[in-house]
Amino acid sequence: MTSMNMVQSLNSALDVMLERDPKVLIFGEDVGYFGGVFRVTDKLQQKHGLKRCFDAPISESGIIATAIGMGAYGLRPVPEIQFADYILPAFDQLVSEAARLRYRSGGEFWAPITVRSPYGGGIFGGQTHSQSPEAIFAHITGLKTVIPSNPYDAKGLLIASIECDDPVIFLEPKRLYNGPFDGRHEQQVKSWAGHPDADVPDGYYTVPLGKAAVVREGEAVTMLAYGTMVHVALAGIQDSGVDAELIDLRSIVPLDIDTIIESVKKTGRCVILHEASRYGGFGGELSALVQERCFHWLEAPVERVAGWDTPYPHAFEWDYFPGPKRVATALKKAMQD
Template sequence: MATQNMVQAINDGLRHEMRRDPRVVVLGEDVGKVGGVFRVTAGLYDEFGDERVIDTPLSEGGIIGCAIGMALYGLVPVPEIQFSDFIFPAYDQIVSELAKMRFRSGGEYAAKVVIRTPVGGGIRGGLYHSQSPEALFIHVAGLKVVCPSTPEDAKGLLLASIRDPDPVLFFEPKRIYRAAKGDVPEGEHLVEIGKARTVREGKHVTLIAWGAMVYEAIAAADEAEKQGVSCEILDLRTLWPVDIEAIVASVKKTGRVVIVHEAPKTCGFGAELVALVNEKAFLYLEAPPIRVTGFDTPFPYTLENEYLPLAHRILPAVLETARF
């Protein structure tokens, strides 16, 4: 085991897969000599050279289009989009081409592409560097969506994503790039896609979160415990396919659920989770599900901590549903 932060764990995962499989290539803006804007790819250029660690022009559509072509010719590209806010010029390539390649070819061609990109707020990035666009990709058939909250899961899920036969959106919560630290297994380490992690067992309320919001859920649960409310915390880790079995099992135990995410509330992934809970566990609910989310506005700069669903906003929702 080695103690690493999330940046180090992802770098370790990329290096491991590039050594294991010569088909794996990394491409994106400044990923080579610079090592990426957050230094996640630092050192890879020196070890693997410019044929496997490729600095690209500033063209997200070009980056993803190039990655799709590489995948169809047998490579395993791992493109980086510098911030998830910049992914929209590539949206057509992702949803119209990448997501549909297996279906449109009758299963003859699969596009093994893992798109890495930092998501979320917490770094004073303002409206163009702080968004959480996961729901836009979960809605698209053919894509898998991953968002780890710990260094160990970041490495394990990255290895699993690179080896998965289908395209994966790998969202990295940049607020905890260096703040989240933990023991990470050296060498081979995989975490199964589609399995949630129970962060904490509890009796009264199920708290569902992912990415950086897992830590806010933990902080809110600590305060709720002082008031006699026991929270079970689920870290989804994989947003799609979602581990509905784990969610239902927890809701059956607690009868109450609070969902936390940074993205705006309207049509956010929390709405789909509420629908799934109602379909699969309605008779076990003791209170209406509650969502604690970002607001239906562009992401602010000076009011960032008011926008984010931090612990001080989660706690009242927990207490409200517990006392319903």
């Protein structure tokens, strides 16, 4: 075990897989000699060589198209898109090619690619560096979408994604890269030391895709979150005084609906939290699923807490983010209905 932040744990996952599987390779914008804009691929080129970790032109469609071809012919590429906002030029390749390749070819070819990308706010990046597009990818049959909330899960989920034979969109919350976020303000604790998620195995292990984690057990209301919002949810629960059960989804496709149903049947209430805009966000799908599967157990309407239905604000991003106050308000409202 080693105390790691999320950048270090992701780097460790990539290092482990490069050593373990000669078919794994990494490429993207500035991931080689520079080690990535957030340093996730730091020193991997020096250790594993130019053929295993290398830079690509600034062409997201080209990066993903190349990765699909590599995957179809037996490799397991891990392309990085420098920011999730930049991934849209490659949307056609992901939707029309990667997601459908196994079905279109009758199982003759598939696309075992893991598309890594930093996502969400926290660096005052504005509209072109801070978006949360997970609901877009969750809608595409054939793509898996994974979003870790802590270093231990990040490493295990990334290894599991690389070993998966289907294309995976692996979204990395920028606010969690360099240390734990307590959910209350923009400042981060300097180290993960002492944090319950700090200790990460040095070698190989996996966290299964499609299995949620119960972060906090409770009896009064079920709260669903993923990524950075898990930490915001914990702060909001503490401020509210409500005995909430917090579930970290870990991946939204595949979704661990069984854990959600079990919790909502126990509590009879549900609050959903995500950073993306509310309208059309993945919280709407979660709400519909809870209503369909747990209608007879619900004692109050499902509540959603999310970002504004506006273009991402640059100067006001800390107001845009759902914070503990909004979470606490939703929890109390759920208890009053």
